[in-house]
Amino acid sequence: MENLLELRNEIDAIDKEIVGLFQKRMKISSEVAEYKISTGKKVFDRAREEEKIRAVTELADNDFNRHGIEELFQQIMSMSRKLQYQLLAQNGVVGRLPFIAVEEIEKSRVRVVFQGVEGAYSEAAMKAFFQDDITSFHVEHWRDAMEAIAEGSADFAVLPIENSTAGSVSDMYDLLMEFENYIVGEQVIRCQHNLLGLPDAELSDIKTVYSHSQALSQCKEYLGTHRDWKQIPMVNTAMAAKKVKEDGDKTQAAIASAYAGEKFGLKVLADKIYDNEANSTRFIIVTNQRIFRWDAKKISISFEVPHTSGSLYNILSHFIYNNLNMTKIESRPIPGRNWEYRFFIDFEGNLNDGGVKNALRGIREEANNMRILGNY
Incomplete structure (x- = not known):
């Protein structure tokens, strides 16, 4: 136990040195930001950071430490960039967003x-x-x-x-x-999906059900009790109701809203057939x-990231450092580039907010093809 305490004391002393050195490094980073403010240089210099990573990893004496040092310095440089972005924003260097705020x-x-x-x-x-x-x-x-x-x-x-x-x-x-x-x-x-049929149809007459593919999947428990029914996807639920009305075939039914049923003169054969009450x-x-809008509260963006370790994390960390709450993330394949993906993110904020401007600046500099899809 005494040896363990001694080892922990040594770690505490080393950690204290690390904190001191980290703060010293951040102070120098702020001076770098001042230089960039005066010269108009960009914060993110990918070539410089890659060169720095190579240099520090060569100082490691084994593969495990080499990987750890690479990850450590990636995060240190990421934090340094975020400090520089904040200082640029504080000095009014925020860049112009091509969006106009309106009252309504x-x-x-x-x-x-x-x-x-x-x-x-x-x-x-x-x-x-x-x-x-x-x-x-x-x-x-x-x-x-x-x-x-x-x-x-x-x-x-x-x-x-x-x-x-x-x-x-x-x-x-x-x-x-x-x-x-x-x-x-x-x-x-x-x-609120319903099963709709012709006015003279009964549930026992139905052989074919039309609806949007998602509506069919949202009613799979109910449809599972009628396994003999043929399910045919349509462009949307209302068009399914329209088809049933126009075909005039009482063996056909549509899954759609009661409103669609009223529009096309169809009868509700079974109501509330969806699986999830909150659907x-x-x-x-x-x-x-x-x-x-001036009071908009949600922002949607898209971007791409390089296929390197930690690249997505570094982008997402801009939300953490600016206290922004991310509400959704989605990915989609990039056409013509197999196994590469574009990310879509929704987060809380307004384009006039300082933290939002700061995060977007960092993401724009570090990601590829960032687009603001809207603030609403």
Whole structure:
């Protein structure tokens, strides 16, 4: 025990030296920041850091220590960069964000497009977000909606981004990268699925069920009790209801909202057939304008990182050091680059906040192809 205490005392003494040396290093880093402020040099110098890592790892006397020193100095240099970013921000060197703050997002006398047909959940989300005096139209595909606002035939589009049961709508992330459109709002809608049939149909008549693939998966427990029913995916739930109405075949049913049933004159054969009582879909409100409300509270960004150890951690650490709460992270394959991924992150904050500006500056310098997708 005495030997253990002696060893611990030695470690305590070494740790004290490490703290002192770390603080001395940070002081010099602040002087480096002052130089960069006066000369306009960038904080992140990848070549310099790679050279530094090689130099310090060569001082290690075995492979285990070499790896540990590499990880240690990667983090020390990351913390040094964050200090320099903060000092740059304190001196007003924050860079310009290409977004304009507005008092309100216009919700009346605008043109709004949603995907699907009347009775779709996306229409319900549109009605919940916008006021009554709007001009709206619907399109068949999500891409059509993105093209409509990109070309100016609509001011806003209402599109699904995530379901609480089925998860993210992955294709939407790809479209956000393809088009220069931006998120300015969101609307959550409860998805209360019902089995809808023709007015003269009975449950015993049903042989085929139509709906969106996610709606089918969200009702799998109920559908599991009718294994003889054929399940056919549709573009969305309302279009499934429309098909059942137009076909006039009482052996067909649709899984959709009661609202869609009213729109197309269908009867509820079974209500509340979803597996999860809290099942909801989050819709995003998208426009081609780079605007955000003064009181916006959530930011969405995308970026890529190099295939090196700790690269994603270093990016995520910008949220930690700036006390920002990350609420979601998603990854999508990068087209044409096998096994490489683009990351999408939602976090709490406003583009006018100092901590947000600081984090975004660091991420922009250290990641590849960072984009701000919206503040809402």
